[in-house]
Amino acid sequence: MWIAMIALSFSLIAMMESVGNQAVLPAAFFYGAAAGPVALLLAIHDRTAIGVSVPSITLAGMFLFGGGVALLIGGYFDSVLIPDKNGPSILRVGWIEEPAKLVPPLAVALTGRHLTKAAGVALGLSCATGFAIMESMSYAWKSLHADDGVVGAGTVLFLRGLTTPFSHLAWTGLVCAVVFGVWQARGRVTVTPSVVAALAGAAVLHSLNDGLLVLDIPRAARLLFLVVAAVSYWLFHRATRDLNRKVIPDLAPSRA
Template identity: 75%
Template sequence: MIVLSFSLIAMMQAAGNQAVMPAAFFYGAAAGPIALLLAIHDRIHIATSVPAMTLMGMFLFGGGVALLLGGYFDSLFISQKNSTSILRVGWIEEPAKLVPPLAVALTGRHLTKAAGVALGLSCATGFTIMESMAYAWKSIANNGGAVGAGTILLIRGLTTPFSHLVWTGLVCAVAFGAWQIRGRAVVTIPIIAAFMTAALLHSLSDGLLILDIPQPARLLFLVVAAASYWLFHRATRDLRPQAAPATEP
């Protein structure tokens, strides 16, 4: 997908065919998140815990709703004049990404830990792909050119799987794990702790990338990404692939 994205950008630069720009942006934005989804499914087979149409709806519409909510409240509470306001982003976008999975949980369906992780990752994937494409279009609008936009997509494609996806996956793993036991959606201390951890990691990650700090300190972003994935992995390590049904000889 990354190769195809850059091939489309190269063709666009050479031939001047701007019509392929959305496809180039989509492939670049989706490469990293899709790769992580496949790796997680290969480990715990979460995609089999929820009907395919539900996951597709969570990806397309859940991600869109999360972006709608996150974008609206970002515009209210994030100021271009106050750089430190970027530290509020985690407390805005993390709740936004949890709204669609919570809406499903409140119906009483798919109240299992595996299903919650699948729903959360699907919603976060839709959110992060569309957000990455938005950053690419913003680069074009700021005269960054297609190559600059492609560079942004490459960087985000390598980083967002270990940020947006695992933060939402972490909270959903803890929440749906508790709801599976209780049989309904309730607020518990572990769920609040997981949410606060995800929001703090999100804000810290954004702060390290955007605030005016020494360049060596920005490398701590990699530490935040590694810690985020480690927490998600620990929260889901009890999930096991479902055994395939035996087939008759």
């Protein structure tokens, strides 16, 4: 899936460069931005089958609107609380965007429906995927208008496609695995030390990741973001290792 979507993205960019048809740019950017997150979603579902823990219409809504709401909230407070995107204030980003991505799954949890760990991870990953894709597309447009050209924008999408699955998806998936696991056990939405610790941990990893990529530090130190990505995914995988196909109920209606 990842290879097919990246190939389609670069094929659209190559076609645009050869004939000048800029109408395909949004499609090229979408496929490039979505390749990594969608591929990881498929891999996670193949391991856990969490996609059947929530109705498909709910997951689609969480992807389309949950991701948009999270971007709306996160984008507003990023602008207000992070005046210098290249300065130390970038270390606040995780404390803004991680709570923002939790808001849509929390809204569903407050209805009392889908209050299970599997459902929470599915909802969180859907929201994070929508958020990550739209954010990556915004970076591509920014690169395009910064005179980097379409090829430069495609390169941005390629690199973010390699990293966002192990950043945004891993962080939100980790938070939702812990948070919804607590809420499933208690039968209601509540704040516990585990909930706070999970959200704080994801925020620290998020801020550290962005700080390593943005702040003026030695190039060799920037490579530590790979360590952050590895730790982030390891924590997510560890938090979801109890989810498997045998314990996730199938929501498909039974036939007599």
